[in-house]
Amino acid sequence: MGLNVTERLKIRSLSVERLRRRAVTFTLSSPLMRWRYAGNGADQILIVPQELRAADPSFWTEIAHGHFGLASEIADLKGASAFRVTPPSIAWERELHGFGWLRHLAATEEEEAAAAARELVLEWIALKRISHGIAYEPEVIARRLISWISQANMLLENLDARSYTQIMSSVGQQIVALRTTWRNAPDGVPRMVCLIALVLTGLAVSGHDRQLKEAEAALIIELKRQILDDGGHVSRSASVLSDLVLDLLPLGQCFSSRALVSPDEINTAVKKSLRFLRFMRLGDGMLARFNGVSTGSPAALATALGYSSGELDFMPVAHSSGYARLERGRTIVFADVGSPPPLELSTQAQAGALSFEMTSRQHLIFANGGFPGPADRDWDSVARATASHNTLCLGETSSSRLIRHEQLESMVDGLPIREPDSVAFEFTDGAEQALLNASHDGYLKRFGLIHVRRLALSAAGDKLEGIDSLEPPKGTLRLKQDLPYAIHFHLHPDCVCLSAGHGVCRITLRDGESWLFSAADDTAQMSIEESLFFVDSAGPRPSLQIVLRGTTYGETHVRWSVRMERPNDRQI
Known part of the structure; x- marks a missing residue:
């Protein structure tokens, strides 16, 4: 697909920025400059931050039986080391070298599991002396440092002097590597995780607090850039926020332990993100399935929201992120009313403009297809299509279009999307109903039509009425030939x-409750x-x-409605 002028300028800007970051990384990685980041060694871990992510002790049982399951893939070790087998996927390999799985071994509280953890860390150190490959991608280094520091009690207690020195020396070397390479991390969450790790190492590792202020300032800049005013992430994906919150929360504890004041910007970002997560959570306890939200972890989301202390204000609309929430009685309707994120952050964005999801109590009724898990990425393009969302699809095409351009795909590590250029909406939270009027121009350039959707949820939450319209932006239009459309309502x-x-x-829902869907x-x-429902483990x-x-x-104009069935409706 050809690029427009704006996209060509964007590629040029991204290319220049990438070259600049690589030049800075090259300079800082030179022997003449690396001393600046070397600190005074890494003799000890001063603070062990709390591990907030849920752990699964059964992971140790799997390892004991020769299986290593990560990123929805299982590697059969067949007696070999996890670091010597052929990785089943890149996602699996990244998780392996990120060592987040150490928390599962720590959760067993068994010495045998702790001994295995120490042995695996020492084996990694012995095998990965050459700093290249996936194991040394900036975000993977960051995840590994966070994991090793968080599990320092298990890894370092009762360890012989030689092994202790090996681990701490590796920690020091990896901190230096991350300080010189974090700028090369992909934009978005990967870069944020790198800076969180650098702040953590500055607080938790002896001899490495000299660059704390520098890392702290860089993290604050990224937080302000990536976390929007309403608490959403600039990528429009809510799934990244629970993990970011679980990474940011321990920093506050570490600042306090070092008798330092945690920056207000970090605390504000956490509070805003928690509010947004509460906003995006539907009656089933999960995040609404828009723009990259995948299987996720209910435990991670519940843990993150548990730190809100019930202080989150109700937010019916997230203007910066482009989402609206209609809630009445026990019914929640959630709609996507935003444009795609910036090109460099849109590789998981989906063509779901004006799509919605609906729950009754804890039961999902209408659900978008969602985003496939790591093991099912062959379905990505199907899941991203408009037809996989609860919205109107015109001319058997999507309202957003994938941009296939080799240079751009290489820069952003995936297929970005373009359009709609304009998504407008008005939300009225009235006494008799919650009303949403929205429109998008994703089909305007191709067909000369805009899609307008009206959703009205009754005061009791027992009826949702909708009108989907196709019309020109002004005046009248008669197409040369009729165009097919399909309005999808995925259950x-x-x-x-x-x-x-x-x-x-x-x-009919799982608990027997019934709703009647009708076209006017x-x-x-x-x-x-x-x-197909893609969001399943x-x-x-x-x-x-x-x-x-x-x-x-x-x-x-197509009118439709869905209402809770009453006893006298059974005659239908």
């Missing part, structure tokens, strides 16, 4: 959906079709979707 796999008569479907007229033909799950199909000549 969670636990829902049962059956036809209940002309233009009516009955949706014959403008579009209703059908029940197969679908076991991989894509078959599900169903209700689809309203029709054609438009230039202006079309």
